[in-house]
Amino acid sequence: MTEAEDSKKRSAVGGLKTRLTSDTKSVFTPGVSARLEQQGAGKWHWLSTLFSSGNRVLPPRMAFVELAIFAFIILLEWQIDAFPDLTRMNPHPYWIAILLLSLQYGSVAGLAAAGLAIIGQTLIGMPEPDIEERYFNYLIRVWTQPVLWLLVALLLGAFRSRQIEKREFLKAQVLDLEARGTALVDYTNNLESRVATLERTLAVSARPTQNRLLSGLHALADPKPGRWANDLSTVLNAAMPRAAVSVAVADERGLRLVLTHNWPAAAPWRSEFLATDPLGQAILAEQRQLNVAERADESVLQGDGLVAIPIFQPGGTMPARVIGMLKIEQLDAALLDAATANRLAVIARHIAPALAQGAVQLVTQLSPSDAIKSADQSPDVASGATIETTSEERGGAPKRWRGLSWLVGGRNAGATDPKGGANG
Template identity: 25%
Template sequence: MTRSGIIDTNERIEVETARQSASSAGSDLRLSAIIELVVFIGLFLLADYTMGTGTRFWATAPHPLWLVVILLSVQYGTSAGLIAAIAASITLLSGHFPPQNVDQDYYDYLLYIGWRPIVWMLTGLLLGELRRRQLVQNAELRADLAQTELREQTLSKAYASTMERVHFLERQIATQAQTVLTVFRAAQNVEQLEVSDVITGIESLVDEILAPNKFSVFVPSRNNLDALVSHGWETPTEFSRQIHGESQLYASLLTERRILMINRQDDAAILGKDAVIAIPVQNNETGEILAVIRIEEIDFDKLNSSLLINANLVRQWLSSAFAKAETYENSVWIGDDGVRHAIVSSQLWPSLSEWLIQVCKRNGLSLWQLDVRNIENNIASEEALRLTDQIARGFSRELRNTDLVFQRDGHDHGTIISILLLGTDKAGIDNVCGKLNKLLRASSDQTICQLALVTKTLVNKPGSVHPREHSVP
């Protein structure tokens, strides 16, 4: 199937016309042949009138009209040759007939008069057919040549179009690679540990993924939503900087919690004149609205189904980022010494613990691991997360700033918390374990009271590793 724009319509019509004319070459009567025939007959009659005796040069051999029949047959083909033979015969027989000799009967006399027209007809037919075959071959060659030129032009245009498409795709791939890098950097701004930092990073994420011209980020403030970020605004009052609690938009965002787009009739009435799309970002667990992204201006060609898909992506991304930030903030507390403490994620346990082992071995430091376990059986992840926060807060006053507290999933021998203690001797470990064990037994939570402490020597002295476990009674 020929792709539109590759083959020119006029060129294709010319090739088809050349192909059709090849089959009829030499059979059609051209106007130039008629004109030449009239001119030759006229010159012949003029010569007969001025130089002859009015007998149409009957006694001349070969007869001058032979030239007309042969010339037109050889030049134009069968049709022109037969017409020339008929015209020459009429011209010849229109003059005075020669007298009949006494030794000629009627049929001999007719043959004497008609032999030239008959021979002219046969000559016109024979030479004309030879010429017609030659004209057909020439026409077919011209049609083939035109077809070849058209094919060459088609291939050339197709190649140019393909190369243009290749260059476009190369530019697009390069652009997408740059876009992926930009989105990754924008995501880094969002994937922060503080909720306030996540809100600050929303601007770059929305700008890179949705690419609006103007948008705002609103956060809850009492019974309203106030604009915290304004991107692309020329003046502060160009759009409303507050979504009032009495407005229909505020009610829809907080009750329905869905994305509103102006291309839907019901949503357009809710959005009004200030917004093209509104994206609520919520806490997936509580359903609380954390922020609202309101796009005030965007290019028309971007207002399609892809925009809704990308908006959902941004919404889910931000919801996940907020959840991680809230989890981090919930796991952070201020100790009695005023120092900020936090539990390290279990995802960092394999790599960070191995790294600390290598550091301690290289620098001659001892490294101990202290696990808080449910020895009876494994514990559910949700229960492990609940216990982790309570235990870590209770342990914070007994641990140093250099001691790292890791959150565990509860599946590794029922381990809930792992603590890495650097540069501590055996006596110090026993002292810490005694204090921590008392805290566990003094807890009002029966599950915590049943937990056990298990110590393990990871690095005891420079250059040696002794992974021995000891249970603390």
């Protein structure tokens, strides 16, 4: 294992400890947190940190206790004459303390023990040189054993220090895995509780969209004073969620807006169309359906809608007489295709009796809150792109329908062509 790998592991352990500390702070009770803060702010906190087991330099407290005992034995040998002469024993008894401290606590404790042994041997006294012994031979004989003490303490201590470091790393990994396991258990319990709550909410609040749509169409076929607008809003919310729709009646001048649904406060769309306008002429004179997906119809709509269809006089009179117009200004992209106008014609046939009876005379702004509807709004099209005509399209030359705004959650985003092509 290289030094770079060791450094990387130490950094990983430090990051794990930091994350564990930050993630588990909220788990502590106020009493535990207060005690921890009190301990951290203690006067001698730096000393306990210095001798903690996580310190990479100094050995633990027990090593210093054993070093103190070793120093006390050396002191006894130095001061008490009756104490046994340890220098006469072979091997030297100091080897026991050096080996034990090196193998148990690492290189720092081993080197400290070797240093104490050298000091003790110096204090007690070095052996006298022989009469004919050379000086260098005497130094080699006297200092060979102290040098061996230092080398053994360094080598064995380094080996033990590496083991201690690896043990601390594995211990940190175990703590991290335990914390992750606890967090996963808590998350699973909370998730199960959340799922059960949502299931109960869905079971008691879900109302089929089809039922609302059919009930609304039935109510539109038999208009009642004060209820017709709300019934229409119910139908539109069930059939075309989030769609902006308007209803206009035909008069001497052309088409006049009488009802809007889901229009914004500053709507850019026109409220009146003369019989000579392209849109008024297509609805009143030509009596044809308009769909922005068709290039010819796009030039007629001129940014004032996506789909527009005529509302005919009920009763099947011939020739058919147009009494109004039903127009979509904004619609989910998933609902806009070549058959949208035909689906809109079904709603137009149901609102024709109300227009023929003159039940709608004034401009009315409807919103989803005006309708009697369930909490869920068409889960079939719960989210998606919304196509709307823009104010820029109403001025100047008409643009192709691919230039319309595709809005997803209020932000511009890409969408697909209703005919299957990509939005260009």
